[in-house]
Amino acid sequence: MSKRILITGGTGFIGSKLVPHWLSYGHRITVLTRDPARGARRLGNEINFVKDFSEVTDKIDWVVNLAGEGIADKRWSESRKAELRASRVTLTESLVRWAKSSGQQFELVLSGSAVGYYGSVSGSTPSFNESSAPGTGFSASLCIDWEQAADALQEISERVVWLRTGIVLGQHGGMLKRMWLPFSLGLGGVIGSGDQVISWIHRDDYIRALDFITEHSLSGAVNMTAPYPATNREFTRALGNALHRPTLFPMPAFAAGMVFGEMSELLLQGQKVLPTALTTGGFSFQYPNLSQALEVVAAEW
Template sequence: MKIAITGGTGFVGRELTKLLVKNGHEVFILSRTDNKTSMDAKYIKWLTDDANPEKDLDEIDAIVNLAGESINNGRWTENQKQKIFNSRLQSTNEVLRIIQSMHLKPKVLVNASAIGIYPASNEKTYTEKFTEIGSDFLAKTVHEWEQTAATAEQLGIRVAYGRFGIILGKKEGALPLMALPYKMFVGGTVGSGQQWVSWVHVKDVARALLFAIENDIHGAFNVVAPNAKVMKDFGKTLGIVLKRPHYLPVPALALKIALGDKSQLVLEGQHVIPETLLEKGFTFQYPNLLNALTDIYK
């Protein structure tokens, strides 16, 4: 297949590109940089005044939209929040414009999303059937993002949006910050320790995105491992893998002072189940946290 990726040079995008190439697919990465071609993919300029990406995307089978400012970048000031929101809507609207202008349209758009759309809870368990939307900044951003992507259905395109959990990788995402206290021998329970961490190995994220392209998935699908952990147990497992103690609590107030609204990423959580992926027959390579972290730090 011919598959176009926005955000293809990012954390998930690089892993997805590697998987697609390994499986014999032709990859086109939409980028702000000048056109270039690597052994893995062809780069196509977009989101600049002189860009005309649609002319280079003939007979594309699928588009994966991963573009957007990382929620892990910097403190969540009002300006940063606006940047997070605007970057997602701008890129998604440009994807829609590209699709509209194409004579032969792709069969599917797989759009990134996040489990942050669900309300924070220590008691509830969420599957894709749950329709209540959280009231915080992240939930509202994700909801608007999904609604925008869904308009591609009016063009006859199948749309699926992968609601990512906490994506685990050695050098990017949330894990390096979570692991840092342990590496300094000061790791311990964050906040109450009872908040849920619905995590997923980055390799399984890439595999789930390809699975959504190849299978008849419509609408939301949760991209999380089937075995979520509460923060206390997540930290203990991380300590075991890193061979470091888990003993020094991190008070919620200290994190709120240090991170502001961004502290909700670690102080609040959701217990999310990947029901759609499991029902469709997807098999996780790393369903258990100990195995996932052992692979990452091997």
């Protein structure tokens, strides 16, 4: 059955893949974007683009709240932290106000979050599932506040799901876009100890998991990660192999700290996050293994 769907972040790395996918199902899609003209050029004229929630006058069945400035795009100055918070928490609060004031009643809300919810650790233990306690640090507090903002939508929604997203792998975007050039030139290497864990998911599996959630009764937190997280050392080796390049240029921890400041926690620490809700629910990953996922991305780049 065709659904009326409102998507924030619809022109981003995940959204730009999700929108045409759901259009092919016959859904009617509205995308909130700062630049509707650019959105139309990128995604086509079948979509209703709006700059403000107040422009949405239709009854909406599903909300997909993916908007957010790239957390690793710039150093975490205080002003940058404010931008990250505004693009996630403040925007979600605006979504809640609009939805309640306009009398919306949603069937489903898929709201963004990240594996940073669990905090960051240096090694490969412990592992985290959806019932694990939140961590500490900026990434964790940002995710906690983001989820709490969306929690208010439970009053007017049949289901609310928090998408605790890992590193999403796909061509021409995400973390790989920043890594591709140095690794393709043979200049990549292990960061810090190399023992920190990267919880990742191929973008195609992410889209398939969203379909799965819409078709099943999952609610609450869902870890959007592949079943086999990898250490930074394993990730480095797998990416080098996918590109047929050596990985002989490590970045010591002190250098990462000097270059990236507080943001270096994203590089030097990680989380071993398991997709328990998805696997228990019966979801099957097309790309469960990192080497296979990276080889597919490399072939399509």
